Every structure is written in structure tokens, then in C-alpha cells.
Amino acid sequence: MNKTWLIYALGGGWGHLNRALSLGRIAAKYRKIRIITNSPYAQKISHEGCLVHWIPDDAGFSATCLKVREILLNIDYDCLIVDTFPRGLGGELADILPQLHSIPRILIHRDINPKYIIAKNLRDFVMANFNLVIVPGEGTDLGLADLPGVQHTAPWLIRNAEELPERNTTRTSRIMKVDKSVKIILVCAAGQASELNIFSQLALRLHQEFPECAVRILAANCPENCPESLWISHHPGIECLAASDIVIGGGGYNTVYECAAVGVPLVALAFERLYDRQAKRASKGYYVQDIEQAFGKAVPEAIATVRILLNQVKTANTQSAPAYVNGAVQAMYQIMSYKL
Incomplete structure (x- = not known):
């Protein structure tokens, strides 16, 4: 047995x-x-x-x-x-x-x-x-x-590298619904339910600021006042991260290490936690910014960082398949x- x-x-x-x-x-x-x-x-x-x-x-x-x-x-x-x-x-x-x-x-x-x-x-x-x-x-x-x-x-x-779907498969499927030639900015709302509104407002601002990109918000539930066309509910989220060009999310364990594993730049908002030290973890990631939680200040800093990264990331559809342990x-x- x-x-x-x-x-x-x-x-x-x-x-x-x-x-x-x-x-x-x-x-x-x-x-x-x-x-x-x-x-x-x-x-x-x-x-x-x-x-x-x-x-x-x-x-x-x-x-x-x-x-x-x-x-x-x-x-x-x-x-x-x-x-x-x-x-x-x-x-x-x-x-x-x-x-x-x-x-x-x-x-x-x-x-x-x-x-x-x-x-x-x-x-x-x-x-x-x-x-x-x-x-x-x-x-x-x-x-x-x-x-x-x-x-x-x-x-x-939650997925080995060889288990991830091919990048364009995830991008063009019903999961993300994005043309393979368009860059994706993914807002990863994987934190506490009380923070969903912050990520929703951020996604809407990014949608306005970068009309040439596809902005999506990954969350268990569709946020209020957020168009369903921007919302993704998919688990495991690493499959969506791997198909994106830039990710914005918290400094939690999954978000930081999954982005690092699949080689996608992360703009991280370090939220306060009773036990977890998100700022410490976020500071050692790839392209991770330690952005203050105060929403009024975080939004312009996040947008400015995304603008810089969009000029640095390779053209959509050219990223190689991730390899990690x-x-x-x-x-x-x-x-x-x-x-x-």
C-alpha cells in the first residue's frame, strides 16, 4: 500500500x-x-x-x-x-x-x-x-x-518547463484571446481579495496608456468595473505568465519565482503582510521594482516602468521556450x- x-x-x-x-x-x-x-x-x-x-x-x-x-x-x-x-x-x-x-x-x-x-x-x-x-x-x-x-x-x-504549453497556443487560445503579434501586459491579481480593486484600477489605466498592447488581468474572479474582455481566470497562472511580455503583480512567492523561471520581467508592488516580506523577495527578481503600496504613487511609477520595459522586451512571439529546474x-x- x-x-x-x-x-x-x-x-x-x-x-x-x-x-x-x-x-x-x-x-x-x-x-x-x-x-x-x-x-x-x-x-x-x-x-x-x-x-x-x-x-x-x-x-x-x-x-x-x-x-x-x-x-x-x-x-x-x-x-x-x-x-x-x-x-x-x-x-x-x-x-x-x-x-x-x-x-x-x-x-x-x-x-x-x-x-x-x-x-x-x-x-x-x-x-x-x-x-x-x-x-x-x-x-x-x-x-x-x-x-x-x-x-x-x-x-x-506547479509546472515543469516541458509541461508548459507552447507560448502562442496560450496567447491565441480562448484563455488570452490575443493575436500572436501583439505584446501582452498581464496584471497578476494573485494576492488577497481586498487588493483586487487596486489591480483592477491598474489594469484599466494600463489599457488606456498602452492601446497598442493587450492588457489582461489574471484573477480568480472578475473585478468590479473591469470589462470581462480583459479578465482571465486560469490555473495554473504560470501558463499565462509564460505567454506574456510584461507582468505586474505583488511580491508574493508564486508571482516572483514563476516570472523569474519563465524569464518574463515583473513589475512588483510589495504589499504589507503580517509574516511575509514581499519587498525583500521582490528586490531580487528580474526587472522587479519595489513600488510603494500607496496606490496614488504606485500607478505612475508602474506605468513608467512598463513603458521602459516595453522598449526593452523582444518583439512579441520571439521569446524562446523557458528552461528551469x-x-x-x-x-x-x-x-x-x-x-x-
Whole structure:
């Protein structure tokens, strides 16, 4: 019988769920994969061969913690993989993990605010409660990256390079509906739902400023006051990023590393997050600008940056196929080599 991996991927946006699916879909060829998530997008996309335990995002703090406890203590699994939050998003794993001493526990250490690491004494907690720590392409400048036995991979991506559709196929299909000779400016609204209006207004301004280009906004739901002709709802989003000429989005994990992987310049707005440091991540990307969140100032800076990049990017339809290493594949073998 196949062993079962349980992936804890709580978090309100795309990032945690997308990382879990990136690993889960690769490992599902060899293991049964269960994912716990409270992402509001979980019901809108393919689960990539994984079994998803969805906790409604409006369930409330106490109900969410109780549901996590119920799953972790009452189903069978051979390995627990925790994304980003060692103690759980609400601290609910702090008293559960010590009860799982017979089950290997693996932490996926994405960059988090060092103040949180200090406040919760995460160094000692991780050393006491996790058997392995994997850094998914975030480098060595992380609060827990110097712990003994930490392993690194390239960024985790939900598609390998050879799985991406040919660029013009995505551009001209019903997904994007753009002539292959026209440059595409893609606004990637993959952050929190409350930020959708910001990206919508930005897309409309870009549509006005660059009539020779095709402006599209990639979002789970069509923003209010945004023409449906500009809206794309498609998962995985990396397929749309790879078919674009310029991307504007946040400084979240997926947006930054997917754009870097497919070689598309990203103009990134670094939004404030409680735990994530978007400005730090955005500053090391390709053509990434650290633009202030204040919308009034961000728009003209974003437009000016797009104007510069449009003169630099190659003519539409001439970009070569991307080639990159998918860290999710590396991570699967690292975990499996731990005799799991």
C-alpha cells in the first residue's frame, strides 16, 4: 500500500496552496497526498491528483483550529509536511506536534518575518519538533536557514518547463484571446481579495496608456468595473505568465519565482503582510521594482516602468521556450530519501 503524506498549507491566498500542489502533484505518482488548506481558491481549481481537506476560509479561528486538530489526530498518514508556519497559522500545531513523535515531520521554510521567529522562539521549537527543514528556493538569508541539516531546492513551481504549453497556443487560445503579434501586459491579481480593486484600477489605466498592447488581468474572479474582455481566470497562472511580455503583480512567492523561471520581467508592488516580506523577495527578481503600496504613487511609477520595459522586451512571439529546474521535484526526492 502507498504511504500517505499530509501537507499542512493554511493561508488565505494562493501561495501556500500552490506550493502544496506543486509538491503534491509530483509526489502523487508515488504516494497518497492529502492537503489541508483554507484557501478561498481551493474549490475553483484542479486538485492535481491530491485529496484536499478544505476548511472554509470564513470558518473562524476556533473552528479552523479544531478542524486541523481533528484531521491531524484522527487520520492515518506517514509523514507530515508543514508549509511556512512551524506552530501553525494560529499556533494550533504547538501542542499537536509533540504528540506525533512517531511520524516524521518536515518544515518547508519560506521566508518569514524575523520578529515572528524571535517572538515565538521558533529556532528551538523547530529543532525540537521537526526532523527535516527544506528551503524552497528562498536562499540562505532566512531566520532558520542555518539550522543543522537544512536542505535547499530551487523554487517550487506547479509546472515543469516541458509541461508548459507552447507560448502562442496560450496567447491565441480562448484563455488570452490575443493575436500572436501583439505584446501582452498581464496584471497578476494573485494576492488577497481586498487588493483586487487596486489591480483592477491598474489594469484599466494600463489599457488606456498602452492601446497598442493587450492588457489582461489574471484573477480568480472578475473585478468590479473591469470589462470581462480583459479578465482571465486560469490555473495554473504560470501558463499565462509564460505567454506574456510584461507582468505586474505583488511580491508574493508564486508571482516572483514563476516570472523569474519563465524569464518574463515583473513589475512588483510589495504589499504589507503580517509574516511575509514581499519587498525583500521582490528586490531580487528580474526587472522587479519595489513600488510603494500607496496606490496614488504606485500607478505612475508602474506605468513608467512598463513603458521602459516595453522598449526593452523582444518583439512579441520571439521569446524562446523557458528552461528551469523545478524545486518541487528536488524536494520530493529529498523527502523520499528520508526513508518515507
